[in-house]
Each structure stands twice: as structure tokens, then as C-alpha cells.
Amino acid sequence: MAGTVTTMSDELHTTVAERLRGVGQRYTRQRRALVALLVESRHPLSIPDVLVLDRGLAQSSVYRNLAVLTQAGAVHRVVTTDDFSRYELAEDLTHHHHHLICSACGGVEDFTASAQVERTLARAITDVSTTTGFTPENHRLDLIGICATCA
């Protein structure tokens, strides 16, 4: 299994490196570390999360590097209801999914919707873009509620 994971990560890292090059940025050790953390985590991470998971990182550098990775399109920023931004790998590096946001603790978990749901959504989205002057780039379907831990 370790072998498989390594292979996946290698591909991923290559892609991330390309995207960073695309915006004139290097793929440094710390940026690799951040991507690795995001790969391992099954939910978006806040900066405090990251700092706890890897004590060797400076807060300001984490902020800066996540901003760089976001600009490069390798990482996506997730906004919840609490005071912390969270970060996850860009969907095209992982898979399309949605979020379960706990209104009690602000935590986020991922979930995947059925193909039918996604098809319906896609249709609705094209409808909107033809009806209004708005150009959709992305959609987010979040369920707000109480997570198993807080219940």
C-alpha cells in the first residue's frame, strides 16, 4: 500500500510543481509538506490545524505558501462559519465533492453526491448562466448541520 500511495503522491506532486511553475513559483520543501498534509487529511485544514500537525512550520510562511498554492490552482480555500479559513487540495487533483459543515464547531467533512444529483446541478447551473449575466466557474453545495461529534 505504501508503494501505491507513493505513486499517487508522485503524480500529484508533479502536477502541483507544474502549476507552481505556471505562476512563476518553485515547489519548495515546505510547500511539499503542506501538500502532503492536505493529501493525508480527509477534510480541509485550518492554519492552526496545520501548525499543530507540523510544528516545524512558521505561521506566516504557512499563510504565504497556502496563498501561493491557491494562486497556482493547486489548493482551494474553504470558508466555513467560524473564524478560520480552511484549505484543501483543488478538486481536479482529488475528486469533486461537497462539505458537511458543523454549525456547532465549524468543522468540515467531505462527502460525495450521487451522479444524478451532480447531473441535476449541472443543468441548473447552465440555466442560471443563460438566464442571468453571471458566469459560473464553480459550485459549492454544503450541508450545514451538527456533526456526529457535537450531536
Add this chain to the structure above:
Amino acid sequence: MAGTVTTMSDELHTTVAERLRGVGQRYTRQRRALVALLVESRHPLSIPDVLVLDRGLAQSSVYRNLAVLTQAGAVHRVVTTDDFSRYELAEDLTHHHHHLICSACGGVEDFTASAQVERTLARAITDVSTTTGFTPENHRLDLIGICATCA
């Protein structure tokens, strides 16, 4: 028309007053003013928006009163991608809708999805609650993209 609006507002204000009482809060003049602003606006308002629309309001009181109204379940806080929280009337005081969030300016507009989309979503949501330990209270379907003004 003025008459009609007044009637609608009266009902609304009564409901808001009840909800405030429910959490041991009064429906003061300033809270009325805030609700009135939210009724008139076709999209969620940020605190700066509110302060511009009504120069007589103190910033801290607006924050406080919107927090109170939110607690009472009369107002809902909307998080976008920029630094400002926005506020709108609770959906059960208006109607169920979704948001078009501009990734360029952070602005928000409302849109309504078709009944079929909502039906599909509802089914997906019950699926999730049975599959996971998560208890959904609400869902949000936001389209991220570029608004007509920024395009």
C-alpha cells in the same frame, strides 16, 4: 403599493418580534431599522453596506444587533470569499433561495432554483443523514463565478 408593503412588513415585524422575545430580546428601533434594510435589499448586506445605507447607526451596535437577530433566527449570516460577512433575512421569513457569489468583488446576488433541483437536493440530503452521523439543518448551494458587473 405603499400599503401592500406596509402590510407585508407588519407581518414580518411581528414574526421577528416573536422570535426576539423567544430569546429574551426586545425589538428595538434600531433592530427594526436593520430588518427594514434587509427587507428592501435584494441581496445580503455587509456591515459597511449597512452603515452607508443608514448613517445614523453605530458600527458596534450594528454588529451586536445583527448577532442578536441571528441568534433569534430572524437573520442569517452569509460567508463569501472576501473579508466581510453579509446578512440576510432568514429564509423562512422570505423564501428559499441560493447565492451567486462573485469571486472578483465578493458581491452576492440571490437566485432561485427549480423545484426539480430542490427535490433532487432534498433527496440527496436525506441520503447523507442516513449514511453518516451528520444531522443536516440547512443546505447552501452557491455558484462561484464572475458577476455581470465584473465581467
Add this chain to the structure above:
DNA sequence: CTCAGTGCAAAGGATTTGCATGCCG
């Protein structure tokens, strides 16, 4: 040697809070 990346500390900015005053009940 050059220049981007990093860490530390200070600054920035939205939001919250303390406290004195005013007003509704």
C-alpha cells in the same frame, strides 16, 4: 552572487468588548 523562500515580530483590519449614558418598560 542573486534572488526567492523563510522566520520573527510588528502592523492591518474586521469584529468584539468595556464602560458610561440614554431610553423603554
Add this chain to the structure above:
DNA sequence: CGGCATGCAAATCCTTTGCACTGAG
């Protein structure tokens, strides 16, 4: 009168920025 609501200003806290240092090419 009593207590919550309000306004002003100061404090908070996430996030950003300035600056000197380090390391890769």
C-alpha cells in the same frame, strides 16, 4: 427606578506585511 440598548473607544484575533537571514541555482 431598573435594566437593557446604544455609542465611543479600546481590545481581540485572524491574517498580512516588513525586514533580515538562509539556501538553492
